[in-house]
Each structure stands twice: as structure tokens, then as C-alpha cells.
Amino acid sequence: MEALYLLASLAATLVTSAFQSLLLFLRLLFQHRHDSGGGCADGAARLYEGRVRHSRRRPAAHAFEYPVRYALVDLDRLPLPDHLSADDARRIVSTSGPVRLLTIPKSVGYAQNPLSIYYCYDSAGQGQDGELRMCIAEVTNTPWGERVMFTFQPDSDLVAKPLHVSPFMDMLGNWSIRADAPGDSLYVVISVQHPTLGNYFTAALHAKLVGQTSNSLRLATFFWLMPHKVAAWIYWEALRLWLKNVKFLDHPRYLNLNYRDEALKRDLELRSSCSFLREQKANNQRSSSTDEKSEISDHLDNKGNENLTRRWCVWRDAQWPWS
Structure with a gap:
């Protein structure tokens, strides 16, 4: 049943995305020459380009990387559906300043976000973020679509694994996680500390700031098919692991x-x-x-x-x- 549903979901996504991509192309064709929010210096979303790297050392060596694009969204100015609001995040972590969400926005009808991070700041002077006080991780697994959200200290924290993210990993490991305050660049790294395999897996995101915008059309074009590419890489690398005889684990x-x-x-x-x-x-x-x-x-x-x-x-x- 699950396999049939996955195939049907894939077919539906392809049809929906093709149709919405056509609409996006038409919007681009008929847009006004003056893009009022496309390049504004104080846009609600900062745009980042970078690479995600995964490295597994045991029980079989496996490493890969792929290019990725992320948005760092000011949730007070641009709330996003299916995510916490800025007020919700502040209430959870007891802060009073800005809340910025690092995420891959939905594109042409499809969303795929293995990890999103809420950066919660203390209040500061006008135009200033203040000190980064706490982060909230939002982890979603594929293909199940389950989600876990938890707080962590941004400079360094150790979290008992709360979600079955990969069918090639058990639930015994702890996540060592670090997320630096985003600026002209950003860095996030998670390593798995396992009782028998040791520190056997690391995932890292390095990205550079490439622009800012509050314009929905620019956001739509910048992230066109980005979620689809992430999903394709996830399934492709899972197939490669399976071909290396890494044990497949039930949920x-x-x-x-x-x-x-x-x-x-x-x-x-x-x-x-x-x-x-x-x-x-x-x-x-x-x-x-x-x-x-x-x-x-x-x-x-x-x-x-x-x-x-x-x-x-x-x-x-x-x-x-x-x-």
C-alpha cells in the first residue's frame, strides 16, 4: 500500500508542479519591469546559496554533497504557513526579540524540508537583532512526513534522537548540534553519537548570503524546484546505501x-x-x-x-x- 501511495503521490506532484511551473512562467512573462521588492536591502527574506554535505563512516563508508538554496525569513514580517509564528516561537523559548526561520520554501505546490531552524533573539536597539539566545529545530522525515520540533542551545547542544529520520539509522544515537548566528554566511552541523558506532555520521550546511527580497515572485523563481531536487537526492542516496548492503530498519x-x-x-x-x-x-x-x-x-x-x-x-x- 505504501509503495503504491508513494508512486501515486509522485505522479500527482509531477502534474501539479508542471502546471504551477507554467503559471509561474506566465507571471514572469507579464510582470512589470519595475520589481518593487526584488532587490530591497531590508527584505523580509535573506537568500542563501550553499552546499549540504553528509558523511557516514560506519557500517559502510558513504559521503555525498549537493547544492542547496535556503531562505532566512523574518517571521514578524513574513509569516509562513505550516510553521510556527514568531509569537509562538518567542513564547516557547521566552525571548522578546526577532525570530528568523531558516527553511526551503514550498515551490510550485511541493514542500520538502528535512531541517528548518528558528533563530530566536533577545530584543536590542532598533534595526538590531540582539543576542541569539535559543534555537528551535524542525525536523521532518521522508517519506513519512512526521515532524519533531525541539529547542537547543545554538553554540552547542546534545539532544537524544527523537525522530526516525532515516531507515538506515536506529534510534539509539544522540544528536550533537550547532548553529551559528546567520550573517553574510551561515553554518549548521549535526553529528550522530552512537553507543556502539561512535561518532559515525555528520551532516553540515555551509551557505553564503546572496541577496534579500520581500517579493513573492522573486522567491518563487529563486526556489523553483528546489524541494524537488532535495527529495530526489534523498531517494537517490538511500538507494546507494541499500546497494551497499546497509541494513534497512523498520520504523x-x-x-x-x-x-x-x-x-x-x-x-x-x-x-x-x-x-x-x-x-x-x-x-x-x-x-x-x-x-x-x-x-x-x-x-x-x-x-x-x-x-x-x-x-x-x-x-x-x-x-x-x-x-
């Missing part, structure tokens, strides 16, 4: 209905352990493994043990027929 819901609760429990234990190590560092307790402790204690939420709470983390279930 954890078939094996353990409580896998989400267990992920939250592991994450709380992880945060407790990191908090303990931070206290050791603050008390200047040294040992032969000081460097290792320093690295781990960077993954913190700036709270002591007595204030440690569960990380904010919510899921969106898959739609039929994946549910």
Missing part, C-alpha cells in the same frame, strides 16, 4: 510504541549528566579527562541540576497511509 513504531517517551527520558538523563559535569568544571575539579569534560559541558542549557526540566519537544504524526 520504531512497529517495535516500540513508547519510543518517543523513551527519547524524552534519555534526553533528560543526558541533560542531567551534562549539568553534573558543568558543576565539576565550575568547581575547578581537574582530572586526566579534563578536555573531554570541557567538550561535553558545552552542551548545556545554562541551568543547574535543581532547575533541570525536560526539553521542549513536540511531534506531529504522519498522515495516511504512513500513520
Whole structure:
């Protein structure tokens, strides 16, 4: 059933995208010569071009990269459907400044966004973002369309894996994640720390700022077929992994209905352990493994043990027929 649905969905997407691409071409043909928002310096969306790199070291070596385009959207000026609003994000992370969403916008009727990030700033002077205080990750898996959103510290954080992202990875790893404040360039990196495979997988995004806009037509042309290309790369690399005899794993819901609760429990234990190590560092307790402790204690939420709470983390279930 799932395979038939996937084929039917692919056919429907091709037809819909072809029709909407024709409409986009007609809009371009009849647009006015004066593009009032296409090149404005204070556009609601900053446009980035870069590359995504994946590197797997075990159980089979596999690496690839592909070009990608992203938008960094000021959600106060340009709210996006199917995403958090700026007010929602501020309420979740308790900030008062701008909220900017790094994402690949929907293109000609199709959306494909493995990772989006909300950058939440403290308030500052007029025209200034202030300090980047907290991030919210929005991870969507393919082809199921499930989504998880969780908070993380932008400079460095360690998160117990909460979502079955790839059928070639189990749920035992932790995600080490870092997202620098975007400017003329941006950098995001996630590595998987596994209890038996070690640090065996890394995904990184490097991108450069290439423009700004508030014009919907420029956004539509800049991201034309970008989600489709990302989906094609995902399925192509999955096929290559399968041909390398990497084990295909069923979705954890078939094996353990409580896998989400267990992920939250592991994450709380992880945060407790990191908090303990931070206290050791603050008390200047040294040992032969000081460097290792320093690295781990960077993954913190700036709270002591007595204030440690569960990380904010919510899921969106898959739609039929994946549910």
C-alpha cells in the first residue's frame, strides 16, 4: 500500500508542479519591469546559496554533497504557513526579540524540508537583532512526513534522537548540534553519537548570503524546484546505501510504541549528566579527562541540576497511509 501511495503521490506532484511551473512562467512573462521588492536591502527574506554535505563512516563508508538554496525569513514580517509564528516561537523559548526561520520554501505546490531552524533573539536597539539566545529545530522525515520540533542551545547542544529520520539509522544515537548566528554566511552541523558506532555520521550546511527580497515572485523563481531536487537526492542516496548492503530498519513504531517517551527520558538523563559535569568544571575539579569534560559541558542549557526540566519537544504524526 505504501509503495503504491508513494508512486501515486509522485505522479500527482509531477502534474501539479508542471502546471504551477507554467503559471509561474506566465507571471514572469507579464510582470512589470519595475520589481518593487526584488532587490530591497531590508527584505523580509535573506537568500542563501550553499552546499549540504553528509558523511557516514560506519557500517559502510558513504559521503555525498549537493547544492542547496535556503531562505532566512523574518517571521514578524513574513509569516509562513505550516510553521510556527514568531509569537509562538518567542513564547516557547521566552525571548522578546526577532525570530528568523531558516527553511526551503514550498515551490510550485511541493514542500520538502528535512531541517528548518528558528533563530530566536533577545530584543536590542532598533534595526538590531540582539543576542541569539535559543534555537528551535524542525525536523521532518521522508517519506513519512512526521515532524519533531525541539529547542537547543545554538553554540552547542546534545539532544537524544527523537525522530526516525532515516531507515538506515536506529534510534539509539544522540544528536550533537550547532548553529551559528546567520550573517553574510551561515553554518549548521549535526553529528550522530552512537553507543556502539561512535561518532559515525555528520551532516553540515555551509551557505553564503546572496541577496534579500520581500517579493513573492522573486522567491518563487529563486526556489523553483528546489524541494524537488532535495527529495530526489534523498531517494537517490538511500538507494546507494541499500546497494551497499546497509541494513534497512523498520520504523520504531512497529517495535516500540513508547519510543518517543523513551527519547524524552534519555534526553533528560543526558541533560542531567551534562549539568553534573558543568558543576565539576565550575568547581575547578581537574582530572586526566579534563578536555573531554570541557567538550561535553558545552552542551548545556545554562541551568543547574535543581532547575533541570525536560526539553521542549513536540511531534506531529504522519498522515495516511504512513500513520
